[in-house]
Amino acid sequence: GDSVTQMEGPVTLSEEAFLTINCTYTATGYPSLFWYVQYPGEGLQLLLKATKADDKGSNKGFEATYRKETTSFHLEKGSVQVSDSAVYFCALSGSSGGSYIPTFGRGTSLIVHP
Amino acid sequence: DAGITQSPRHKVTETGTPVTLRCHQTENHRYMYWYRQDPGHGLRLIHYSYGVKDTDKGEVSDGYSVSRSKTEDFLLTLESATSSQTSVYFCAISGRGSSLETGELFFGEGSRLTVL
Numbered sequence: 001g002d003s004v005t006q007m008e009g010p011v012t013l014s015e016e017a018f019l020t021i022n023c024t025y026t027a028t029g030y031p032s033l034f035w036y037v038q039y040p041g042e043g044l045q046l047l048l049k050a051t052k053a054d055d056k057g058s059n060k061g062f063e064a065t066y067r068k069e070t071t072s073f074h075l076e077k078g079s080v081q082v083s084d085s086a087v088y089f090c091a092l093s094g095s096s097g098g099s100y101i102p103t104f105g106r107g108t109s110l111i112v113h114p
Numbered sequence: 115d116a117g118i119t120q121s122p123r124h125k126v127t128e129t130g131t132p133v134t135l136r137c138h139q140t141e142n143h144r145y146m147y148w149y150r151q152d153p154g155h156g157l158r159l160i161h162y163s164y165g166v167k168d169t170d171k172g173e174v175s176d177g178y179s180v181s182r183s184k185t186e187d188f189l190l191t192l193e194s195a196t197s198s199q200t201s202v203y204f205c206a207i208s209g210r211g212s213s214l215e216t217g218e219l220f221f222g223e224g225s226r227l228t229v230l
Contacts, residue, residue: 032216043204043221044157051216089157093217100145100164100208100217101172106156 002027006090006105013080013112021075021108023064023090031092033057033066033073038087038107047075047088085112117141120205120222128230133192135225137205139185144209146188147219148172148180150201157204163188195229202226 006023013019025033032051036044048057053068062077073090087109093102117140127133137146148160149172159172161180169180177199179191192199203226206219 032218034218036219036221043223044206044219045221046218049216049218091219093219094215101159101162102208102217102219104157106154 002031002092002103004090004092004103004105006088006108008106009087009109011108011110013110015082015112015114016079017112019075019077019080019084019110021088021090021110023073023075023105025071025073025090025092025103027071027092027103029094032094033064034091034093034102035062035064035073035075036089036091036104038089040086044089080110080112082112082114085110118205118207118220118222120203120225122225123223124226126228126230127195129196130194133195133227133229135190135203135205135227137188137190137207137222139188139207141207141220142185142210143207143220144185145207146182147206147208148178148188148190149204149206150174151204151224152201160190160203192227195227197229200227200229 003026034049035047037047038044048059050057050066056065064075087107089107090105121136147162149157158174163169163182181189202224205222
């Protein structure tokens with residue numbers, strides 16, 4: 001079946017540091033890939049997405065590129081802020097012709113210090 | 115705003131009592147999901163629905179039942195709550211507009227359940 005593996009946290013950075021959170025996946029077919037963010041005390045919300053190979057999703061300074069050859073969708077940001085402290089989830093969906101049971105990674109906690 | 119609300123947002127109950135959590139959506143999404151979130155386990159799917167009266171089990175369905183009698187509402191019931199069901203429960207929706215193609219989910223804000 002489908003699976004998503006993302007780096008374990010917590011990831012601790014100083015403000016303005018470069019961020020990478022690794023995500024790799026296993027899936028049949030051509031899934032859509034997502035990064036969701038969960039701020040403290042809130043539900044998950046979509047951060048960015050990519051629906052086909054070589055697509056780059058971007059939002060709020062975050063980017064991720066759909067790499068089919070390496071089955072990866074790593075999240076990056078050039079300069080993090082304290083307000084980026086949250087839990088980040090990599091996910092995929094739709095790998096098998098319309099399957100709507102998304103597969104989530106376990107989440108990576110990001111802590112950004114001033 | 116995806117128009118999804120969960121109730122109650124917080125509940126404390128005792129072992130053995132029944133509990134029902136409600137998810138209500140105003141966006142006419144076809145698919146609805148119940149997840150639980152626990153430290154070290156990420157998100158785990160309990161049950162999901164792909165239409166009115168059409169539901170199926172997820173990976174951690176034991177001890178839970180669901181019902182969807184109309185498009186807007188998806189109820190999660192713990193028939194006899196146990197301490198292991200202490201968790202944060204999230205409802206999610208999908209299946210309208212662009213999310214019908216991509217499978218993008220919209221989440222509620224969560225319901226924190228404590229079973230003493």
